[in-house]
Amino acid sequence: MFEAKLKVLEDGEYTFYLESTEGARLLIDGKAVLDQPSKGKHNTSAKANLKAGLLPVRLEYFNSYEKPQLKLEWSGPGVARRLLSTDAGMEMFNLAYLIESHGVEVLDAKDNKLYAKLTADLEQSRKTPPATVGLDVSAVTEVGSNPTYVLLRGNPKAKGDPVEPGFPEVLLPGKSTAVSSGRTALAQWLTDPANPLTARVMANRLWQHHFGRGIVPTPNEFGKLGEPPTHPELLDWLAGEFVARGWKIKDMHRLLMTSNAYRMSAKGNDKALRVDPSNVLFWRYNMRRLTSDELRDSILAVSGKLNIKMGGPSVFPPIPKAVLAGQARPGTGWKVSSPDEASRRSVYVFTKRSLLVPILAQFDMADTDASCPVRFTTTVATQALGLLNDDFSNDHAKHFAARLQKEAPDNLEAQVIRAIRLTTGRVPRDEEVRKDVAFVREMQQQNNLSEVEALRFYCLMVLNTNEFIYLD
Secondary structure, eight states: OEEEEEEEOSSEEEEEEEEESSOEEEEETTEEEEEEOSSSOEEEEEEEEEOSEEEEEEEEEOOOSSSOOEEEEEEETTEEEEESSOTTGGGGGOHHHHHHHHHHHHSOHHHHHHHHHHHHHHHHHHHSOOOOOOOOOOOOOOOOOOOEEEEGGGOTTSEEEEEOOBOOGGGSTTSOOBOSOSHHHHHHHHTOTTOHHHHHHHHHHHHHHHHSSOSSSOTTOOSTTSOOOSSHHHHHHHHHHHHHTTTOHHHHHHHHHTSTTTTOOSOOOHHHHHHOTTOTTOSSOOOEEOOHHHHHHHHHHHHTOOBOOOOSSOBOOOOOHHHHTTSSSTTTTOOOOOHHHHTBOGGGBOOBTTBOOHHHHHTTOOOSSSOOSOOOOOOOHHHHHHHHHOHHHHHHHHHHHHHHHHHSTTOHHHHHHHHHHHHHSSOOOHHHHHHHHHHHHHHHHHHTOOHHHHHHHHHHHHHTSHHHHEEO
């Protein structure tokens, strides 16, 4: 994406010309002038009425070509047709091109040599076919089907009338519902462009993933028992885009995350809060708490203990004895993994419905007893008490303190700055650092703590702050 200012000398109609190897969108003064979302080469133009002045320009361009091309020109009153992009096209904005042509200037000699080696290794790996993995994969194939009958009174021995596969007639009025194949026919029907429901449901799920609430707030129920969409035209447009983009989820992620709606601030204003206090219309971005998985993984990450290894069997983190005591045979079926394996991402944690990891259960993990279309966020006292007193948070506060001591030895001010930087993603204010350093010193003096213990308690406090737990 490129953003700049366009100097328009006088009011009038201007023409913009686009040549590109990929879809692009041009916005001038907040209004879309050119919009070519589809892949492939484009050579198009569009007109726009502009007011004189310095107008903001934004060009969104998503490239998947190794050698991208982009050329943008304009013309109008007092402006002969001229380039808005550089003569060099996209190359001037391509990091690989800059390093290749000015490597020693962009990087030092050592790093430039390393970059050349890694680039050569990458090219070689692209030419080398992947190794065959010796694993069996479960799959489905059509081999026909046995006759199916109505079972009288549910008795498998008492067969009634034969039953043929088909679709509900209420969903296909006036059309034949008979099908010759089961799974294949169902898959073809679900993805048929004439069936709008599949694309709308998936588009709604993707929106919910990024915005916290679906356009249809009841993602498992699009019928009369569910809630109507807040923006029906938007949902239909997203569903159409999903189909037009070849059902590619990555394209939809990109579309949503580069939208103005996703980039909105969470800050409110008095007028909008009076009209729509619940933000039903998505006029701002909702602040949200980290999910249970994100919270656990974030604590592991800032403590320096997160194991990002992928794949493999589930892991079994330690569970407090008080929780295990709730079983008929405490600890049965929960073989604790090694510390390194137990520190893997939460997606790999084994889920046992009768024995849940406390930090995941406390912070609203997905319901294990039924389909969970939405994770509802609760705010109860046991969450704060658990995060403050739980073995997991206290152990990782200790690891966090050890990390700070290693990265900034015997420098409390630097340790505080680093702690805030890791947990909030921002550079702390000087006054904030001064107060936190004074707080740690005060804990040492009043409670007769060592510097290591005081730092551990400070780390535990930082892990409990709203700024760490909530995304704004």
